[in-house]
Amino acid sequence: MLRYCESIATQVFMTSLRVRYQTTEFGNIDIHTRALRDNQEFSDDEGIAEALGISSATWPLFGIVWPSGEILAHLMADFNIAGKRILEVGCGIALSSLLLNHRHADITATDYHPEAGNFLQENTELNDDKDIPFLRTGWEDGDSTLGEFDLIIGSDVLYETAHAVLLSEFINQHAKAHCEVILVDPGRGHHAPFSKAMVKLGYTHSQSRPENTEYLAKLMPRGQILRYQR
Numbered sequence: 001m002l003r004y005c006e007s008i009a010t011q012v013f014m015t016s017l018r019v020r021y022q023t024t025e026f027g028n029i030d031i032h033t034r035a036l037r038d039n040q041e042f043s044d045d046e047g048i049a050e051a052l053g054i055s056s057a058t059w060p061l062f063g064i065v066w067p068s069g070e071i072l073a074h075l076m077a078d079f080n081i082a083g084k085r086i087l088e089v090g091c092g093i094a095l096s097s098l099l100l101n102h103r104h105a106d107i108t109a110t111d112y113h114p115e116a117g118n119f120l121q122e123n124t125e126l127n128d129d130k131d132i133p134f135l136r137t138g139w140e141d142g143d144s145t146l147g148e149f150d151l152i153i154g155s156d157v158l159y160e161t162a163h164a165v166l167l168s169e170f171i172n173q174h175a176k177a178h179c180e181v182i183l184v185d186p187g188r189g190h191h192a193p194f195s196k197a198m199v200k201l202g203y204t205h206s207q208s209r210p211e212n213t214e215y216l217a218k219l220m221p222r223g224q225i226l227r228y229q230r
Contacts, residue, residue, distance in 0.1 A: 039064055071213060071223065076099055088108070144174070152180075156185065156186050158183070178230065187222025
């Protein structure tokens with residue numbers, strides 16, 4: 001269940017961005033997030049995002065709690081994390097990482113956006129939890145020094161056709177010999193080539209519809225939970 005605070009704050013963050021404080025409930029766990037007010041917010045005075053190829057139209061996308069991210073976080077609410085090193089790719093506002101961190105999981109987060117790490121740090125402090133290791137990296141980047149993981153997760157990361165190959169190779173680079181991958185895809189039409197690429201890399205593949213999503217303010221009718229194992 002997602003609860004919004006009554007007030008919407010305007011804060012100076014590079015330039016003024018309108019932000020929204022909200023609480024997402026996972027049973028008896030509350031995760032608090034500072035997210036962008038909406039997908040119209042933009043701040044790139046130094047041109048950092050532009051230099052990375054992030055347009056003004058796509059700049060805000062990292063800073064919203066999307067339905068796919070909520071579904072993934074609810075999957076992680078009671079997921080067996082014992083002894084597992086976990087990586088969230090394309091974390092955005094990182095709701096799943098924040099929840100896993102609160103559960104004392106060994107979680108690392110990555111995103112390409114230059115401000116994702118700053119929001120993650122503020123939200124970690126907002127929840128009075130320990131710092132979450134974060135690396136700003138692109139999927140086409142070389143060896144990121146992140147190491148290998150037992151579980152790799154992500155939500156709404158297959159945003160463009162080219163992401164299928166880039167993401168599969170990035171995941172394979174950071175997957176242990178025995179690894180599980182869980183992605184929540186809202187149905188943008190790119191998961192089929194991604195699944196083919198993962199199978200080619202030696203992973204088994206299954207998919208299912210999200211269940212018990214009453215907590216979503218907006219339904220995601222074509223959404224799929226994609227699972228891969230090796």
